Amino acid sequence: MTFVIEGGHKLHGSITPQGAKNEALQVLCAVLLTKQTVIIDNLPNILDVNNLIDLLASMGVNVEQLGMGKYAFTAAQLDTAYLRSTDFLKKCNKLRGSVMLIGPLLSRLGEVIYAKPGGDKIGRRRLDTHFQGMVNLGATFTYDSDLLAYRFDGHDLKGAYMLLDEASVTGTANIIMAAVLAKGTTTIYNAACEPYVQQLCRMLNHMGAKISGVGSNLLTIEGVSELHGTQHKLLPDMIEVGSFIGMAAITGSELRIKNAGIRDLGIIPDAFRRLGIRIDEQGDDLFIPAQEHYQIESFFDGSILTIADAPWPGLTPDLLSVLLVVATQAKGSVLIHQKMFESRLFFVDKLIDMGAQIILCDPHRAVVIGHDHVRQLKKNNMTSPDIRAGIAMLIAAMSADGTSRIDHIDQIDRGYENIEQRLNSIGACIRREQ
Numbered sequence: 521m522t523f524v525i526e527g528g529h530k531l532h533g534s535i536t537p538q539g540a541k542n543e544a545l546q547v548l549c550a551v552l553l554t555k556q557t558v559i560i561d562n563l564p565n566i567l568d569v570n571n572l573i574d575l576l577a578s579m580g581v582n583v584e585q586l587g588m589g590k591y592a593f594t595a596a597q598l599d600t601a602y603l604r605s606t607d608f609l610k611k612c613n614k615l616r617g618s619v620m621l622i623g624p625l626l627s628r629l630g631e632v633i634y635a636k637p638g639g640d641k642i643g644r645r646r647l648d649t650h651f652q653g654m655v656n657l658g659a660t661f662t663y664d665s666d667l668l669a670y671r672f673d674g675h676d677l678k679g680a681y682m683l684l685d686e687a688s689v690t691g692t693a694n695i696i697m698a699a700v701l702a703k704g705t706t707t708i709y710n711a712a713c714e715p716y717v718q719q720l721c722r723m724l725n726h727m728g729a730k731i732s733g734v735g736s737n738l739l740t741i742e743g744v745s746e747l748h749g750t751q752h753k754l755l756p757d758m759i760e761v762g763s764f765i766g767m768a769a770i771t772g773s774e775l776r777i778k779n780a781g782i783r784d785l786g787i788i789p790d791a792f793r794r795l796g797i798r799i800d801e802q803g804d805d806l807f808i809p810a811q812e813h814y815q816i817e818s819f820f821d822g823s824i825l826t827i828a829d830a831p832w833p834g835l836t837p838d839l840l841s842v843l844l845v846v847a848t849q850a851k852g853s854v855l856i857h858q859k860m861f862e863s864r865l866f867f868v869d870k871l872i873d874m875g876a877q878i879i880l881c882d883p884h885r886a887v888v889i890g891h892d893h894v895r896q897l898k899k900n901n902m903t904s905p906d907i908r909a910g911i912a913m914l915i916a917a918m919s920a921d922g923t924s925r926i927d928h929i930d931q932i933d934r935g936y937e938n939i940e941q942r943l944n945s946i947g948a949c950i951r952r953e954q
Contacts, residue, residue, distance in 0.1 A: 521929045523940060526949035527899065528922035530703055530810075531773035533946045537761050537780060538564040538937045539589060539754035543716035545617030546693045547723055547752055548572050551581065551593040552624035553697060554727060556749030561590045563754060567934040568617060569782040575611050575618065577600060581807055600629065609635035609669050619650055622672060623698035626659055630675035635668060649684055649691030656682040657695070657702055679704030681715030681745055687712045687737065687831040693720055700729040713737050714832040715755060715784040726750040756781035756904050759838045760787050760936065761806065763911050766842040767943070768808040769797045770919040772893070775884040775946065777806040786833050791843060794825060796848050813892055824887075828857035837861060842914035844868065848876040848888035848897065849919060855883050867909040870902045871916055896921040903927045907935035914939070 525760075539562035549571070551558040563569055575589065577583045578601035584592040602608055603625070612618040613635040625632040630647075636647075651661060651670075659674030679702050684691065692712040699706035711717070712736055721734040727750045730742035761780050768775035769792065782804055782950075789799050789806065796814030799805040817825055829837035837860045844856045848871060858864050862883040872878055874897040877889040891897075899922030904910030910932040917924035929952070932939060940950040 521933075521954045523914065523917075523929050523932075523952040524953055525914065525917035525920075525924045525926065527922060527924060528896070529771070529918070529949050531768055531771055531775050531943075531947045534776035534778050535764055535942060535946055536778045537756040538762070540564075540716055540757040541566060541568060541721050541759070541935050542689070542714075543754050544569045545572060546620060546690075546716060546720045547754070548576065548593075549617075549620040549624050549693075550697055550720060550724060550790050551576065551838055552595050552598070552621070552628055553700065553724070553934050554747040554749055555594075555595045555596045557762035558727070558749050559586065559590065559592045559751040561751070561753040563589045563591060564937045566590065566937050567930065568615060571611070571615050572800050575615065577707065578608070579613070598629065601865055603629075604633055604721055606667075609633065609667065617690070619647060620694050620697065622650060622654065623694040623696070626654060626672055626674040626677065626698050627701040630673070631827065632672045633664070633667065634670050634672065636670075649686055649688040650694045652685070653682060653691060653695035654698060656680045657698055657706065659698075674698070679706040679741070681707045682709070684708065684710040686710075689714050689717060692717055695701065696720065696724070696739065696741065700724055700731070700747065702743040704743055706743070708739040708741070711736065711737050711739045712831065715758070715786075719752075719755060723750060723752045726752070730827045731834060747930045755784055756775070758788060758836065759908070762783060762792070762839040763842055763915065763936075764793050765797065765799065765808055765913050766846045767918060769795070769811065769814060770846050770915055772812055772814070773808075773947070774810040777808070779804055780806045783807065787835050788839060791827060791835050791839070792846070794827065795843065795847055795854070796852075797846070801888070814850050816847065816850045816854050816890060818852070824853055824855055826855040826857055829859055837864070838908050841867070841908045842865070842915060844878075844888055845871065845912045845916045847888040847890055848916070848939065849893050851892035853887060853889045855885060855887050859884060864906070865910065867905060867913065870900055870913060871897070874898045874900045874916060874920060876916075898922065899924045901925045901927075904929055904931040907931055911936060911939075914950075918943075
């Protein structure tokens, strides 16, 4: 599948962000922790979420769609034979978020066979935090070289104190889901505290879990014997909100982002403001006025601005690609420092082909020298390597002179719901081709 993008069109009107993809993958895995019905609302209609819902159905979970983005999940009985099948392993291998099935399945069944997950091609993404967390709770695991899968045994999980070697979001979520039904008290220090992890904890507490310290990096979990059903609504997707801010800025457009979930955006709006982009908060809406120029700030001592990712409440790494593209049309220079993934900046070669002035210093750092809208980016033919680089390429193409193509857009579809239809409704010109 390919996007054909005619650049140079102004955006106008308003757009509403979808439900949060990263939260969806966590709370969908959590439905396995109870035999009762869990209703989840605001689920985005995207590939990664749909694939996980299909996987849950294959595992024996009763799935009922109640409305647009609203589903009921009842995991009364799980198909243990299917959980040992090669089809289960193949589906896990194709979906990075499926790694968060380990914790719930260990809690529920005491054992799980799991294939190494796939996902974005953005460099090595180790699973040590996930696995060590299970070991800390008393599980054991071995590698089956015939199945190319890991076998976990955790029939008697017990609470434990653990200091995570990294504040992994999915690792923290996985450990939480394993610990809520473990015997005794679990303490997780250096836990990820992103809003989506907070949402998972709130949902589990509504199901009868006892999790304290929510919103901090020190979580205490008192194990309970069982959980019950609940209803849960996803937050707006902060990465989509940031993507829409970037689209408005680079195309010089006026745009309103409705129901943006401002309280949970953290430092994201300020990161764009440091590039000179005006963002007004109006209730829970973000309003981006049209700007012909936006100027990158310097540090107080006059040195070049550096924008870097960091664990929450720092800047999410998922938006660095967008910020980098937006900076290509700013006035001034900025150093983009991607600390967490060593391959996420390699797509800048395509932007350089489009006329962007970017110096790729190493796999983690790039210096962007902005055009100040004096020169438009040129059209280009590109291939999306991952979700976030894909949307960054789309943003670049929307501002370019001429018609660009982006292949392998299933990567974009993994994270963005009906993106071309929604953007075309506010003035973009994007066509999907087979």
